[in-house]
Amino acid sequence: MKGRAGRPEWSPFGESILIARSENEAEERIEHFIMGEPEEIQSKLAAEPAIRMHALALIATQFCNSEKSLLEFFSKTFFAYQYGNISLIEEKIFEILEMLEEWNFIKRKKEKIFPTVIGKRVSELYIDPLTAFNFINGLNRAKKAKLEPFSFLQLICNTLEMKPLLSIRTGEFSELNEIIAKREEVFLQEIPSEWDLEFDEFLRSVKTALMFEEWINEASEDQILEKFKVTPGEFYGRREIADWLIYSLHEIALLLGYKDILKDIRKLRVRLEYGVKEELIPLVRIKGIGRIRARKLFSSGLTSLKRLREIPLESLSRIVGPKVALQIKKQLEFPEKDEQKSLIKF
Numbered sequence: 523m524k525g526r527a528g529r530p531e532w533s534p535f536g537e538s539i540l541i542a543r544s545e546n547e548a549e550e551r552i553e554h555f556i557m558g559e560p561e562e563i564q565s566k567l568a569a570e571p572a573i574r575m576h577a578l579a580l581i582a583t584q585f586c587n588s589e590k591s592l593l594e595f596f597s598k599t600f601f602a603y604q605y606g607n608i609s610l611i612e613e614k615i616f617e618i619l620e621m622l623e624e625w626n627f628i629k630r631k632k633e634k635i636f637p638t639v640i641g642k643r644v645s646e647l648y649i650d651p652l653t654a655f656n657f658i659n660g661l662n663r664a665k666k667a668k669l670e671p672f673s674f675l676q677l678i679c680n681t682l683e684m685k686p687l688l689s690i691r692t693g694e695f696s697e698l699n700e701i702i703a704k705r706e707e708v709f710l711q712e713i714p715s716e717w718d719l720e721f722d723e724f725l726r727s728v729k730t731a732l733m734f735e736e737w738i739n740e741a742s743e744d745q746i747l748e749k750f751k752v753t754p755g756e757f758y759g760r761r762e763i764a765d766w767l768i769y770s771l772h773e774i775a776l777l778l779g780y781k782d783i784l785k786d787i788r789k790l791r792v793r794l795e796y797g798v799k800e801e802l803i804p805l806v807r808i809k810g811i812g813r814i815r816a817r818k819l820f821s822s823g824l825t826s827l828k829r830l831r832e833i834p835l836e837s838l839s840r841i842v843g844p845k846v847a848l849q850i851k852k853q854l855e856f857p858e859k860d861e862q863k864s865l866i867k868f
Contacts, residue, residue: 567601568611571682574618574651581628582637582645589619589635625655643777647770653681657774660710664783668707671790675734677710678767680727684760687726688733688750698725701732733757734764738793740813764794801825810849815842830854 540555542548566572580586586595592615596608608615619635622628627641637645644654660677667673678684690698702713702725714721733750743754752760772787789800796806798813804827805816822841824830830838831854838847 565599565601565604567596567599568614570614570618571650571652573611573614574621575645575648577615577618578622578627578637578641578651579645581622581635582642584637587635588633589616590633592619592635622651625651625658627651627654640774640777643773647773649767649770650682653683653767654770654774656681656711657771658778661771661775661778661780661783663710664780667710669783669786670705670708671738671786671793672705672731672735673708673710674768674771674787674790675731675764676727678764678771679730679734680711680724681767683767684727684730684763687723688729688752690722690725690729694729695725698728702728730760734761734794737761737797738790738799740797740799740817761794765791768794805830808850808853810846811842815846818842827854 540551542551567576577592580592580595586592593608593612596602596611596615599608601611602608619628622641623630626638627644629636629638640654640658641651644651647654657677664673679687699716702709706713711724714724729750733746733752736746736749737757741749743757746752746757747754768787768791772784772791775784775787789803792798792803792807793800796802796813796816798806798816802813802816802820805811805819805824806813808827808830811819818841819825819830824833824838824841830850835847835851838850841847842850
């Protein structure tokens with residue numbers, strides 16, 4: 523796969539590198555990738571999630587403000603060009619408009635369509651409206667649930683954006699069922715019956731959430747690889763998606779006025795970023811202090827910024843080295859504006 527190579531306004535040419543392990547493989551790759559014909563592309567617009575997102579985005583930006591203008595827009599897409607018309611998705615568009623209205627993401631007045639405040643924000647977050655709807659339902663259930671970080675982790679994992687979820691290996695089915703039974707009160711989604719079609723995906727979302735839970739409880743990448751068979755590169759990519767979804771969940775909770783749980787979501791976001799337990803949050807927010815150094819400081823009794831300020835530089839140097847110790851002291855004694863923000867306590 524090759525990305526865009528070169529931009530006419532900025533450079534006269536672009537470069538890409540094709541790597542081969544042998545002369546024979548090099549010849550094959552030249553024949554296929556350089557001399558060969560590009561594969562035909564197929565429009566994916568007919569997929570329901572794509573229509574949901576694009577329809578809401580068009581309405582949220584007021585680019586389209588009626589069913590007529592929405593259909594006109596879709597009639598000029600690559601999908602319409604490729605298949606001749608949009609009759610295949612017209613019915614789906616009408617169904618999705620009804621969903622968006624039912625979810626309170628849009629309002630209709632006579633022939634006009636308007637975005638709601640929450641609908642506009644969902645579009646700006648660039649998440650599937652269905653994901654946002656499930657987030658809202660989950661937040662509504664939060665008052666009755668026994669909230670844990672796992673509650674939010676499972677909620678963000680059971681989304682289209684997080685797919686593909688971790689697969690269930692032989693022997694894990696009963697183990698996961700036991701975990702669900704023991705932690706039934708913490709879920710922010712209704713647990714499907716094991717006979718329902720969605721139960722398999724639910725199980726996979728639980729397993730994926732358990733992987734993130736291990737990470738925020740300070741499991742190493744090697745331990746994640748051994749237990750969940752997820753490589754560090756893949757795990758990093760999954761954490762990036764989790765961060766985006768946790769941020770989106772926070773923004774929706776903020777907009778809906780769920781002030782009581784905003785703090786919990788913000789803490790979880792920091793823990794996901796650094797892979798630490800809650801007690802290390804103040805420490806990892808110091809520049810140059812990762813999860814390893816933070817744990818080392820904490821184990822040495824330096825459990826707060828106050829104690830870091832009080833400890834002599836020489837003593838701190840013996841724990842983290844002179845260079846890092848000096849960097850910590852400078853931040854705590856003469857913090858820059860950006861560093862002041864990062865050191866705010868939860």
